Amino acid sequence: MRLARIATDAGPVPAVADGDDWAVVVDLFARPLVRTGVRVPQDGARLLAPVEPAVVLGMAHNSGPADRGVPPQAFMKSARTVVGPGDPIWLDERAGAVKAEGELTLVVRTTCRHVTPDQFADVVLGWTIGNDVTAVDQVPLDSLFTQAKNGDGFTPVGPWIETDLSTLTDVRIEVDVDGARVATSSTAGLAWDPVEAFCYVTAHVTLGPGDLLLTGAPATSAIVVAGSTTAITLDGLGTLRNVVVAADRTGKGAP
Amino acid sequence: MRLARIATDAGPVPAVADGDDWAVVVDLFARPLVRTGVRVPQDGARLLAPVEPAVVLGMAHNSGPADRGVPPQAFMKSARTVVGPGDPIWLDERAGAVKAEGELTLVVRTTCRHVTPDQFADVVLGWTIGNDVTAVDQVPLDSLFTQAKNGDGFTPVGPWIETDLSTLTDVRIEVDVDGARVATSSTAGLAWDPVEAFCYVTAHVTLGPGDLLLTGAPATSAIVVAGSTTAITLDGLGTLRNVVVAADRTGKGAP
Numbered sequence: 176m177r178l179a180r181i182a183t184d185a186g187p188v189p190a191v192a193d194g195d196d197w198a199v200v201v202d203l204f205a206r207p208l209v210r211t212g213v214r215v216p217q218d219g220a221r222l223l224a225p226v227e228p229a230v231v232l233g234m235a236h237n238s239g240p241a242d243r244g245v246p247p248q249a250f251m252k253s254a255r256t257v258v259g260p261g262d263p264i265w266l267d268e269r270a271g272a273v274k275a276e277g278e279l280t281l282v283v284r285t286t287c288r289h290v291t292p293d294q295f296a297d298v299v300l301g302w303t304i305g306n307d308v309t310a311v312d313q314v315p316l317d318s319l320f321t322q323a324k325n326g327d328g329f330t331p332v333g334p335w336i337e338t339d340l341s342t343l344t345d346v347r348i349e350v351d352v353d354g355a356r357v358a359t360s361s362t363a364g365l366a367w368d369p370v371e372a373f374c375y376v377t378a379h380v381t382l383g384p385g386d387l388l389l390t391g392a393p394a395t396s397a398i399v400v401a402g403s404t405t406a407i408t409l410d411g412l413g414t415l416r417n418v419v420v421a422a423d424r425t426g427k428g429a430p
Numbered sequence: 431m432r433l434a435r436i437a438t439d440a441g442p443v444p445a446v447a448d449g450d451d452w453a454v455v456v457d458l459f460a461r462p463l464v465r466t467g468v469r470v471p472q473d474g475a476r477l478l479a480p481v482e483p484a485v486v487l488g489m490a491h492n493s494g495p496a497d498r499g500v501p502p503q504a505f506m507k508s509a510r511t512v513v514g515p516g517d518p519i520w521l522d523e524r525a526g527a528v529k530a531e532g533e534l535t536l537v538v539r540t541t542c543r544h545v546t547p548d549q550f551a552d553v554v555l556g557w558t559i560g561n562d563v564t565a566v567d568q569v570p571l572d573s574l575f576t577q578a579k580n581g582d583g584f585t586p587v588g589p590w591i592e593t594d595l596s597t598l599t600d601v602r603i604e605v606d607v608d609g610a611r612v613a614t615s616s617t618a619g620l621a622w623d624p625v626e627a628f629c630y631v632t633a634h635v636t637l638g639p640g641d642l643l644l645t646g647a648p649a650t651s652a653i654v655v656a657g658s659t660t661a662i663t664l665d666g667l668g669t670l671r672n673v674v675v676a677a678d679r680t681g682k683g684a685p
């Protein structure tokens with residue numbers, strides 16, 4: 176199933192893809208989904224970040240065999256950094272250079288802790304594309320990553336959620352900046368695969384409906400500047416497009 | 431003014447103290463506060479965590495003059511760790527030893543970024559007590575603090591918010607465990623005072639209504655075990671009491 180959150184005159188609503196339409200549902204996290212009967216044509220619908228998480232985590236140092244030699248680690252991002260398809264990534268010049276990072280992103284369905292691989296399918300809603308935007312010059316200045324990971328619009332996600340992927344361990348990832356391919360990779364390049372990463376995280380942090388785990392960037396990062404457009408494509412998950420915009424002197428251009 | 435969030439038959443509501451009552455208000459973050467006309471006697475009212483933050487930050491290594499010699503740093507805690515007065519702190523034996531940490535805690539009033547000291551009073555709603563519960567054995571295992579800071583119930587806050595304190599730089603802090611005084615200190619022991627800490631954090635992270643900054647523990651921490659009761663008293667802010675409860679084998683006892 177393909178799930179999304181769409182803008183309507185009545186506000187954002189969750190929906191499931193059905194033919195050429197989005198069929199509005201009562202609760203994105205319910206099983207089975209209950210439809211309201213309202214349908215919105217997919218053509219022209221405005222997609223928002225598919226969830227509104229309370230907790231957003233990203234896997235640190237999770238690419239290549241060498242990272243398998245050290246314990247997994249995860250960092251937390253502010254839920255206020257989450258934006259949707261087409262939304263701006265704000266670039267605060269005081270933070271220095273900024274990278275986009277294309278990542279397979281897990282969406283949590285239900286409250287969970289100490290998840291085991293056999294429980295995995297029951298607690299995970301599905302998968303979307305995440306862009307773990309990072310102010311890379313801040314990384315050496317702050318070992319806790321707080322300065323690097325939390326600029327405005329630094330966690331674009333979307334455009335939708337797929338509940339089933341044919342593979343988790345070899346999802347092709349392509350990153351384009353300004354229409355030029357700057358990275359091609361796959362989740363096969365992750366040191367800890369998405370199931371391992373999620374089980375690790377939930378051993379330490381209780382997660383709940385809509386929470387996100389960005390599973391890591393297997394060499395899928397690229398420097399962006401004000402004016403850049405980013406397009407991150409994952410097999411089966413479509414393309415997440417955003418634009419990088421210079422912030423004003425308050426550090427933010429958004430309201 | 432003293433602000434709180436109280437449990438009622440109609441659900442949680444924000445309120446302002448007025449004589450012997452809590453006067454219910456429409457929006458805790460509005461200026462001026464608009465009262466609904468509903469009043470609840472303070473005697474017997476159940477106080478909840480006074481806010482429901484999207485972002486919770488704590489200051490790292492912020493006690494004593496030596497910490498002033500290194501740049502300030504902050505870590506993020508899961509918003510799902512926030513609980514109120516009387517709520518349990520869940521102790522997962524697999525995480526090892528756990529400390530309670532009594533801290534002056536800032537409550538954000540309005541969306542803000544790059545806050546300067548002269549803007550401070552306008553964007554801050556007020557102050558409450560925070561307990562930055564920490565699984566101390568996890569600190570050496572995870573330099574990002576994610577494993578140490580995010581157990582269930584690991585961020586008790588309350589019992590209420592005071593909008594005005596007579597001092598921010600010398601607030602007395604007392605920590606009692608099982609009725610015995612285990613720490614006596616003051617925010618005078620913070621390396622970076624609350625205004626400095628908040629301006630630092632907002633240089634990197636946009637905060638908004640209800641967000642929390644735990645300003646650091648100036649030697650106000652104490653080991654707790656299953657069955658411990660904690661009571662943290664800050665001058666002018668009352669006492670925040672919680673109980674430490676052993677989690678079940680899922681890591682959590684709460685629903």
